[in-house]
Amino acid sequence: MSTTRAQLADAVSRIRPGAGDEAAVLADRADGTVVRCGAVVAKAHAPDADQVALAARLRVAAHPRCAGILLAPLAEADTLADGRQITLWTYGEPVAPDEPEAAPWAEAGALLARLHTVPPTALPGPLPSMRGPAKAARAVARLRATVTAAADAGPAAAEAGAGTEAGATPVRTGTPVRTGIAATTGPPALTTSAARSQLAAAAREVGRAWAGLPGWARGEGRAGAGPGALCHGDFHLGQLVRHHGRWLLIDVDDLGLGDPAWDLARPAAWYAAGLLAPEDWARFLGAYRAEGGPAAGSDDPWPRLDVPARALTVQTAALALAKAAAARRALDEAEEAMVDACVRIARLSEAVG
Amino acid sequence: MQCPKCHAPMHTYNRNGVQIEQCSGCRGIFLDYGELESLTRLESQWNQQVPPAPPAPPAPGAPQAYPAAPAWGAQHGGHHGHHGHHKHHRGFGHMLFSS
Numbered sequence: 001m002s003t004t005r006a007q008l009a010d011a012v013s014r015i016r017p018g019a020g021d022e023a024a025v026l027a028d029r030a031d032g033t034v035v036r037c038g039a040v041v042a043k044a045h046a047p048d049a050d051q052v053a054l055a056a057r058l059r060v061a062a063h064p065r066c067a068g069i070l071l072a073p074l075a076e077a078d079t080l081a082d083g084r085q086i087t088l089w090t091y092g093e094p095v096a097p098d099e100p101e102a103a104p105w106a107e108a109g110a111l112l113a114r115l116h117t118v119p120p121t122a123l124p125g126p127l128p129s130m131r132g133p134a135k136a137a138r139a140v141a142r143l144r145a146t147v148t149a150a151a152d153a154g155p156a157a158a159e160a161g162a163g164t165e166a167g168a169t170p171v172r173t174g175t176p177v178r179t180g181i182a183a184t185t186g187p188p189a190l191t192t193s194a195a196r197s198q199l200a201a202a203a204r205e206v207g208r209a210w211a212g213l214p215g216w217a218r219g220e221g222r223a224g225a226g227p228g229a230l231c232h233g234d235f236h237l238g239q240l241v242r243h244h245g246r247w248l249l250i251d252v253d254d255l256g257l258g259d260p261a262w263d264l265a266r267p268a269a270w271y272a273a274g275l276l277a278p279e280d281w282a283r284f285l286g287a288y289r290a291e292g293g294p295a296a297g298s299d300d301p302w303p304r305l306d307v308p309a310r311a312l313t314v315q316t317a318a319l320a321l322a323k324a325a326a327a328r329r330a331l332d333e334a335e336e337a338m339v340d341a342c343v344r345i346a347r348l349s350e351a352v353g
Numbered sequence: 354m355q356c357p358k359c360h361a362p363m364h365t366y367n368r369n370g371v372q373i374e375q376c377s378g379c380r381g382i383f384l385d386y387g388e389l390e391s392l393t394r395l396e397s398q399w400n401q402q403v404p405p406a407p408p409a410p411p412a413p414g415a416p417q418a419y420p421a422a423p424a425w426g427a428q429h430g431g432h433h434g435h436h437g438h439h440k441h442h443r444g445f446g447h448m449l450f451s452s
Contacts (some may be wrong), residue, residue: 097446238450310425319451334447334448335444338440345425
């Protein structure tokens, strides 16, 4: 990683001499590394990124029709020695991570509404598909790989399946109400067969919730008829920055055509899991509607949001379980709430067929 | 019995034949194994008996109704919830910012 940081800092100083000496890593994940040098931010995109699609997404971000909605890239671009593409951006102030209460929910709703109402025909095409469903599928695949690896790792692997039948597992009861024994569950270490069977049981619930989704929401084929709307594809609070007092959406790596309800579905999933406060959800949704957003209905938004919100619930729970297993830590409260929601989704979709 | 959350004493109440422990401090409710199912059963029996009532207008000063939620949604505020006060969940601050 430090190599990537140094390479990104090099690229910035080559393109923008004097942008800033100190290179601070803002994000470092498998899908991209982001480094800030003073007023300039450099991003090394994923090594497996589709270069043609990325170029199309960057053209959208730079298009005048998206000014005031999406942060525009700086004109210069570069590639690292290993072929990863670098893009440059002006630094913007993010949402304060320690003050989620002060999050700009209304501004976020309005920005998404404006993004969704950009006519795709006004943009330089061809536009790629929004990658939301593909990312959900990837999260589920990652969880499956984690469970397989954990099962293969221990001598008690055979035991892992046995202890989880007939309600013997202390993992989840499907309701946030503590039923006596649930509170005694300790932090798991995957060195124990109990932890492995807990992971396997939770992963099974996530898999059941996933199985009840239609194919398009699992990244198999396209949604419904029509080309869809311009979507961000991976909206969360880390995708907002403030420039001269105005909030903008960043990170176009998953942007494209699709069901705009997907962009509302992560906050919807948080709300449905009991995490996002009703007043924040109402502010977000109200601003989205007021700005003419097409994906929230006029009264009850859930006919539109249900499928994408289920998918985002599964995605979030799957990543939480995979990350917690990798770090050999327990799920935190919020992560548990998402797994609980998967249990309810699975029961409901199996009950109604 | 002490409340696992705020450690105030909990008092036992009987609701439709179901024993419920309620905290005298935070008003949180503790259910023993099977009690939630008993309550759910009672609720569904009740729903079968009476036709659905039209939604009542909120009383002055009453907390506003929550926005619509899906059938698989959680009870907002959880079992320890207070109306008008939202519980802060550990880890949610981090989740807000992650893909």
